[in-house]
Amino acid sequence: MFGSSEGWLSRLKNGLERTRVNIVGLFTGGVVDEDFLEELEFALISADVGVQTSSRILQRLRNAIKLRGLKTQDEVRLALRDEIVAMLRPAEADLDLDREKPLVIMMVGVNGAGKTTSIGKLAKLFAERGKSVLLAAGDTFRAAAREQLAVWGERNRIEVISQEGGDPAAVVFDAVSAGRARGIDIVIADTAGRLPTQTNLMQELSRIRRSQDKALPGAPHESILVVDGTNGQNVLTQVEAFDAAANLTGLIITKLDGTAKGGVLLAITQMRREKPLPILFIGVGEKLEHLQSFRAVPFANALVGLDPATPGPGEDVPQTDEEPQDAERA
Numbered sequence: 200m201f202g203s204s205e206g207w208l209s210r211l212k213n214g215l216e217r218t219r220v221n222i223v224g225l226f227t228g229g230v231v232d233e234d235f236l237e238e239l240e241f242a243l244i245s246a247d248v249g250v251q252t253s254s255r256i257l258q259r260l261r262n263a264i265k266l267r268g269l270k271t272q273d274e275v276r277l278a279l280r281d282e283i284v285a286m287l288r289p290a291e292a293d294l295d296l297d298r299e300k301p302l303v304i305m306m307v308g309v310n311g312a313g314k315t316t317s318i319g320k321l322a323k324l325f326a327e328r329g330k331s332v333l334l335a336a337g338d339t340f341r342a343a344a345r346e347q348l349a350v351w352g353e354r355n356r357i358e359v360i361s362q363e364g365g366d367p368a369a370v371v372f373d374a375v376s377a378g379r380a381r382g383i384d385i386v387i388a389d390t391a392g393r394l395p396t397q398t399n400l401m402q403e404l405s406r407i408r409r410s411q412d413k414a415l416p417g418a419p420h421e422s423i424l425v426v427d428g429t430n431g432q433n434v435l436t437q438v439e440a441f442d443a444a445a446n447l448t449g450l451i452i453t454k455l456d457g458t459a460k461g462g463v464l465l466a467i468t469q470m471r472r473e474k475p476l477p478i479l480f481i482g483v484g485e486k487l488e489h490l491q492s493f494r495a496v497p498f499a500n501a502l503v504g505l506d507p508a509t510p511g512p513g514e515d516v517p518q519t520d521e522e523p524q525d526a527e528r529a
């Protein structure tokens with residue numbers, strides 16, 4: 200439907216269509232009264248923002264309306280956007296690729312969340328930055344996953360370390376050791392999909408972590424959870440469980456295009472309000488280029504129905520249609 204020239208801002212806007220529709224539908228140009236604000240709160244809850252977070256947003260919005268004497272729905276929409284930006288901004292982050300060599304990244308998540316797609320995106324991004332990458336096929340559970348990764352590695356000229364029927368802890372140990380010996384820049388360790396309720400498999404993650412630390416003290420340096428945005432509020436349980444087992448450093452949230460539950464990003468940032476888990480990428484479609492950097496302002500713009508290029512709070516320069524150069528943060 201959309202050509203390849205579609206910029207990242209329009210991909211973002213189109214991808215969030217289903218989440219935004221209930222929120223945007225309220226802004227009809229009518230009066231700002233208690234009914235309107237209640238409906239707005241309900242629309243946020245319907246978008247899986249969560250009851251507490253929605254109520255917090257509404258409280259702040261009511262204060263802004265009173266303090267700044269906001270009258271029109273357009274003014275309120277902008278104030279809502281600003282509140283959303285304030286919540287999301289602390290979760291903006293990119294990976295710092297140069298802080299360790301090799302930088303070891305462990306990928307975790309439930310089955311089908313989009314781990315393989317995300318590894319592809321990361322490897323491509325790193326290769327574009329001139330980095331050498333080694334993949335560890337830590338999903339020894341599923342032969343097909345190992346094969347999928349091997350084929351993919353060959354196509355993209357990225358070496359994959361795997362073991363038939365092997366122990367995932369041993370595979371990642373070998374890969375990190377090899378990465379170290381060969382002066383590789385980045386090692387990405389894939390792991391098998393698992394559910395928070397599978398206690399043994401969750402404990403296995405700690406073992407996989409430890410084996411990386413044995414091969415290179417301090418590894419893994421990044422422990423990234425990939426979650427499927429269509430899971431809505433259930434994502435929060437996944438974040439908690441995987442954080443306990445794998446000490447997360449960041450998140451990738453996929454499939455926001457297939458869901459009305461994209462508001463869950465707001466709930467995620469409220470889990471550790473003082474220092475939310477970084478949201479590294481969001482997926483707004485099936486293609487690799489649909490997995491894009493997360494930026495609070497365009498995301499919030501898209502959610503409330505503003506042009507995603509609208510400048511952020513206090514800014515006067517529009518957002519550009521070029522995806523931010525990721526992976527450069529100090």
Ligand SMILES: Nc1nc2c(ncn2[C@@H]2O[C@H](COP(=O)(O)OP(=O)(O)OP(=O)(O)O)[C@@H](O)[C@H]2O)c(=O)[nH]1
Nearest residue numbers: 310311312313314315316392453454482483484485
């Ligand atoms: N619509 C949409 N589909 C996506 C997105 N991200 C991934 N997918 C699709 O979701 C499916 C699962 O993605 P994978 O990357 O294979 O998931 P996985 O976590 O590696 O799966 P396991 O290996 O089973 O654990 C694939 O068909 C992807 O094309 C997204 O942002 N939007």
